[in-house]
Amino acid sequence: MTCEEFQDLAGALALGALDQAERAAAEEHLLEREHRGCPEALARATNTVAALAGALPRVAPGEGVWRAIEARIGLGPRMTALEEGGSAEAPSRARRAPPRRATRALAWGAAAAAAVALLALWGRERTARERSEAELAAVERGAQAEARERAALLAEVRTLREGAGRERDLVALLDAPDSQLVPLGPVAGHTGRASAVVNVRAQRAVVVSTALAPEAGKDYQLWVIHGTGAPEPAGFLRFSHGAVAVGEIDPKLLAAPPGALAVSLEPAGGRDTPTDVVLLGKLPG
Numbered sequence: 001m002t003c004e005e006f007q008d009l010a011g012a013l014a015l016g017a018l019d020q021a022e023r024a025a026a027e028e029h030l031l032e033r034e035h036r037g038c039p040e041a042l043a044r045a046t047n048t049v050a051a052l053a054g055a056l057p058r059v060a061p062g063e064g065v066w067r068a069i070e071a072r073i074g075l076g077p078r079m080t081a082l083e084e085g086g087s088a089e090a091p092s093r094a095r096r097a098p099p100r101r102a103t104r105a106l107a108w109g110a111a112a113a114a115a116v117a118l119l120a121l122w123g124r125e126r127t128a129r130e131r132s133e134a135e136l137a138a139v140e141r142g143a144q145a146e147a148r149e150r151a152a153l154l155a156e157v158r159t160l161r162e163g164a165g166r167e168r169d170l171v172a173l174l175d176a177p178d179s180q181l182v183p184l185g186p187v188a189g190h191t192g193r194a195s196a197v198v199n200v201r202a203q204r205a206v207v208v209s210t211a212l213a214p215e216a217g218k219d220y221q222l223w224v225i226h227g228t229g230a231p232e233p234a235g236f237l238r239f240s241h242g243a244v245a246v247g248e249i250d251p252k253l254l255a256a257p258p259g260a261l262a263v264s265l266e267p268a269g270g271r272d273t274p275t276d277v278v279l280l281g282k283l284p285g
Helices: 003-015 020-030 038-055 063-072 076-085 089-096 100-157 164-175
Strands: 180-186 194-199 204-209 218-225 232-240 244-248 260-267 277-282
Touching (some): 003 020, 020 038, 180 260, 218 244
Antiparallel strands (some): 180 277, 204 244, 260 277
């Protein structure tokens, strides 16, 4: 039994509603050394059941309830005889003062039903809370990854040898409200990486990389992909003093938001269709 399975059964265990096999498995699980909140979950469930039982108000059952109980335990004929010819005081007392065991059983029965409902609601709320926490953690991880990518791109931009004007231009594009930072990762069989700053509203996109090495007689060509269409040639990456490769996407290809950007290694001058794609990056939907 896993910790998650135990915690789903904690409420039923506290109520004594598990069958013999489930209870044995739950008790065996509690004997394990490492848990992720199992004893605490059982303690909460036990406290909830006890609190509900103690909070129930005393309610006198109707006369029909006790007649049914009398019939069930074999007192029906005797009570009928008393009512017909015996003392009237005895049956009246029997009806007005129900047995303590029966009162306690009814109270615990109602408490158990209320506890089951409350524990079911608690379980649903716990599941929803855990799902929300997982989604928030995923968002935070995404934000942290983007922050790291942004810092890496800024470091690359600052190594440019083409003057402070180009550096300021790229930083301004990166800081624009509508800009997206798109990482380009290696396609199978290749290495390297790049980052693209894409601003569809301004119809500008710049690709920067310090992880690609120039190759004699070849060019790194840029590509834009819209939906399921064929890649469209969008420009080239050019190296600055052999350190940083920078290329600007053809603005005409940004009239509509692209689905992905790619970099291929082609013979000098490029090709109309890519022959050796080395990097690929998808834009957020």
